[in-house]
Amino acid sequence: MSELRWHPILEEWVITATHRQDRTFLPPDDYCPLCPTKPGAFPTEIPAEDYDIVVFDNKFPSMKHPAPVPAVEETDLYKVRRADGICEVVSYTSRHDGTLTDMDLPGMRNLVDVWTDRFRDLGGKDFINYVLIFENKGKDIGVTLYHPHGQIYAFPFIPPKVQRELDSSEKHKAKTGRCLFCDIIAEEQKDGRRVVVENDSFVAAIPFFARYPYEVYIFSKKHHQTMLTFDQDERADLANILKIVLLKYDNLWGISLPYMMIMHQAPTDGREHDYYHFHIEFHPPNRTENKLKYIAGCETGAGSYINDTLAEEKADELRAAEPSTLGGTYLVLGEDG
Amino acid sequence: MADAKKMTKQEIKLADGRKLIYYTFTKQERQEDKKTCRS
Numbered sequence: 001m002s003e004l005r006w007h008p009i010l011e012e013w014v015i016t017a018t019h020r021q022d023r024t025f026l027p028p029d030d031y032c033p034l035c036p037t038k039p040g041a042f043p044t045e046i047p048a049e050d051y052d053i054v055v056f057d058n059k060f061p062s063m064k065h066p067a068p069v070p071a072v073e074e075t076d077l078y079k080v081r082r083a084d085g086i087c088e089v090v091s092y093t094s095r096h097d098g099t100l101t102d103m104d105l106p107g108m109r110n111l112v113d114v115w116t117d118r119f120r121d122l123g124g125k126d127f128i129n130y131v132l133i134f135e136n137k138g139k140d141i142g143v144t145l146y147h148p149h150g151q152i153y154a155f156p157f158i159p160p161k162v163q164r165e166l167d168s169s170e171k172h173k174a175k176t177g178r179c180l181f182c183d184i185i186a187e188e189q190k191d192g193r194r195v196v197v198e199n200d201s202f203v204a205a206i207p208f209f210a211r212y213p214y215e216v217y218i219f220s221k222k223h224h225q226t227m228l229t230f231d232q233d234e235r236a237d238l239a240n241i242l243k244i245v246l247l248k249y250d251n252l253w254g255i256s257l258p259y260m261m262i263m264h265q266a267p268t269d270g271r272e273h274d275y276y277h278f279h280i281e282f283h284p285p286n287r288t289e290n291k292l293k294y295i296a297g298c299e300t301g302a303g304s305y306i307n308d309t310l311a312e313e314k315a316d317e318l319r320a321a322e323p324s325t326l327g328g329t330y331l332v333l334g335e336d337g
Numbered sequence: 338m339a340d341a342k343k344m345t346k347q348e349i350k351l352a353d354g355r356k357l358i359y360y361t362f363t364k365q366e367r368q369e370d371k372k373t374c375r376s
């Protein structure tokens with residue numbers, strides 16, 4: 001069963017999805033549901049012998065369309081709604097081994113096109129008010145499948161964290177006449193110590209206010225609200241900077257660094273949100289190679305994050321991690337072509 | 338300048354009614370790989 005239950009204290013929706021308790025959990029490689037279906041072998045979720053990128057409705061969705069009628073009656077205090085949304089899985093590649101970091105640059109560029117297409121398609125539906133593209137990577141984050149993949153949740157409401165960002169951005173615009181995120185980018189570039197890498201269209205930084213030790217934000221330099229207004233060069237630049245940040249993460253300690261990658265774009269509720277600004281957030285749980293930062297009592301109970309590190313020092317570490325430029329890594333590939 | 342569109346979509350219905358979309362790409366220009374990055 002799946003439904004939205006209103007949290008009257010925090011004034012936000014909670015999604016119940018009891019059927020997800022039974023979802024596939026870390027199956028053996030031979031039974032990976034995201035691999036192509038080979039002749040005579042176990043039939044996976046994908047009935048083809050090979051593919052570039054595939055997107056499909058999640059078999060165990062938190063929300064679906066049309067949504068089932070809620071199993072409980074609402075009261076004046078406890079409101080209930082149908083969980084009328086869409087949950088998709090994006091399998092980045094037919095190759096089972098590896099991670100997003102291992103995709104080549106053209107593959108990464110293709111993925112940017114797929115994300116853009118899914119955002120346009122899902123956001124265009126009248127019952128969808130927000131499209132969240134994200135990836136949970138690594139066992140420490142709680143992935144249930146190792147095959148490189150991400151997810152898309154298309155919500156019937158604007159999620160609370162995004163709503164807070166919208167509110168702060170709107171307030172800043174009203175007060176200063178400027179975009180909050182554009183001001184953050186300018187401040188980070190002016191200071192420079194927290195910038196990890198940048199290219200023509202994007203800047204990646206561990207911002208002043210980072211809550212996780214290696215919390216990288218990728219901001220578009222132009223004031224875009226969504227990916228839909230990126231030109232071809234910006235799409236290529238996004239693939240480029242994603243690849244660099246991911247490589248730096250893995251080269252930091254020579255491990256495949258777990259993370260949550262979340263794309264924040266303007267709502268698709270039909271309203272103008274011109275004060276908002278496209279960005280991607282990375283939240284790796286590691287504070288050292290072997291120690292994790294837990295979202296513990298203070299964070300969960302009070303909503304106040306304690307960062308045991310300084311963004312300036314952690315950005316310095318990531319800047320030092322290879323590749324420091326795309327030079328030795330991709331220029332060679334380009335010049336060969 | 339990166340090259341133009343090279344993506345095709347094929348949507349199918351799975352046996353249980355769920356939607357699945359294959360995204361297929363033709364070979365890309367490599368010029369976009371030449372972009373440099375400052376750090």
